[in-house]
Each structure stands twice: as C-alpha cells, then as structure tokens.
Amino acid sequence: xxxxxxxxxxxxxxxxxxxxxxxxxxxxxxxxxxxxxxxxxxxxxxxxxxxxxxxxxxxxxxxxxxxxxxxxxxxxxxxxxxxxxxxxxxxxxxxxxxxxxxxxxxxxxxxxx
Amino acid sequence: xxxxxxxxxxxxxxxxxxxxxxxxxxxxxxxxxxxxxxxxxxxxxxxxxxxxxxxxxxxxxxxxxxxxxxxxxxxxxxxxxxxxxxxxxxxxxxxxxxxxxxxxxxxxxxx
Numbered sequence: 001x002x003x004x005x006x007x008x009x010x011x012x013x014x015x016x017x018x019x020x021x022x023x024x025x026x027x028x029x030x031x032x033x034x035x036x037x038x039x040x041x042x043x044x045x046x047x048x049x050x051x052x053x054x055x056x057x058x059x060x061x062x063x064x065x066x067x068x069x070x071x072x073x074x075x076x077x078x079x080x081x082x083x084x085x086x087x088x089x090x091x092x093x094x095x096x097x098x099x100x101x102x103x104x105x106x107x108x109x110x111x112x113x
Numbered sequence: 114x115x116x117x118x119x120x121x122x123x124x125x126x127x128x129x130x131x132x133x134x135x136x137x138x139x140x141x142x143x144x145x146x147x148x149x150x151x152x153x154x155x156x157x158x159x160x161x162x163x164x165x166x167x168x169x170x171x172x173x174x175x176x177x178x179x180x181x182x183x184x185x186x187x188x189x190x191x192x193x194x195x196x197x198x199x200x201x202x203x204x205x206x207x208x209x210x211x212x213x214x215x216x217x218x219x220x221x222x223x224x
Contacts, residue, residue: 004156033211040121042216043157043201050209058211090156098205099145102212104156 002027006091006105012113013078013085021076021108023091029103030096032074036060037088037107046089049074050096078110086111116140117204119215128224132189136202136215139183146178148187149201151217157201161187192222 004025013019025032034046045058049068063082068074074093078085088109092102116139126132134148144165149157161176163169163185169176175188185202199217206213 006156040216043214045211048211056210088154092156098208098210098212101147101159101162101203103159104149106156107154109154 004091004093004103004105006089006108008108009106011108011110013110014113016080018077018079019110021078021089021091021110023074023076023105025072025074025091025093025103025105027093027103028071029093030071031094032068033092033094033102034058034064034066034074034076035090035092037090043090046076117202117213117215119202119218121216121218123219123221125221125223126192128192128194128222130192130222132192132196132220132222134187134189134200134202134218134220136185137183138185138204140204141180141183143204145205146176146185147203147212148174148176148185149203149214151199151201153198160200189220192220194222194224197221 007022031050033048035043044060046064047066049055055068065077088107090107091105094100094102118137146163148161150160151157163176166180173190177186199219201217202215203212
C-alpha cells in the first residue's frame, strides 16, 4: 500500500537534546511538508520541500532543521533551540502542484521529559 | 497568506442529524478547495476535493463552494458517531508553497 510512514509514534526529549523525527513516503511525490499541531492552533507549517536537495522555511521554522537527500525521505530535527517542542508533528506529501491535495502520515507526538 | 477561517466548535449533534460545517476565505483567486477529516491522534485524511463554484457529492457528504460569498461548506447527512472528528478546510497557497488550512471544527455525534 502506498502511503506516508512517520516514526516513532511517541518520542520523549530531554532538556538540551536534539531529536529527529522520521518521515518516509512511497507515493513517488516530489513535495513534502512538516506541520506542527497544537490544541486550538490548527496546522502550522514548519518546513517544506518541493524537490530533492531543496527546502524552504515555513511559518515557524525557528528551532527546527530538515534535510531532503532522497525523494522518499524528509526527516525533521527538533533542536535544543526549540524551547516549547511538545506538540503533535505531522508530515505530508503531494504532487508538485500547489492545487493538489496533500496526503498525511499519522504523526509523531513529542513530549519533554 | 492566511485567510481561511473556521468556527472551532465544538459542535455536538444527535445521530441522524444533518451537519453543516463552514469556512470563509478572503482571497478569491483560488479555484480549488479541500476538506480533511482528522480523528484523534491520527493524521488528517482527504475527504473532499472541489473545484470552483457548485456542489460535489460523495455518499453522505456534500461539499459546496460559493465564490460570490467566499464561503465553503461541508454537509453531512444522516450523521453517525463514526463522523465524530475534527474537520479542516484548506485552499492552495501561493505557487510552490503549501496548502493553507483552517484551524478545524470539532464535531461530536452522539448515539
């Protein structure tokens, strides 16, 4: 089955630690996205990538970093500079056309220890 | 480039009711609109994808776009407890960017 796989489902971070969230897709989509979801805040865009080896900051990129070395993979690193990382993180992908719908993974819930 | 507004609810209805979920938008340049359904602790799933004005029906779900009023609606007929979820509307962003989402409306259908 084609889809988007996010791992792990739950993740805990210690103070001062960087953690990396995995996102893999086998839909052959060029574009991939990372969102953060907090209660009452909706989906906020962190980073997006329209093509391999290229990515752009979204609305709340501070304290996060990404890489796009392969078409199917778009990992997100939550750095120690992100002071309030507790949230639900969602990865999505789409055909490279801004009119096309995005397809989402089932998210990673990150909490602080 | 925000400008997609949704009433967050929560909206509570009895089983079998007709539900109306609404979004407003301010930029009329876009032709496509989407509705997503998100169950608790899951990612959003695409429910409806509509183009410009008019209605699109899929089973118990009907999506309606009124460009003159800049209004997007999702109607659910014969609502079921399994429809209890958060519903998000979305429109395209600028070329080469991402979809713009509303904050979502939480629906609860009681049996």
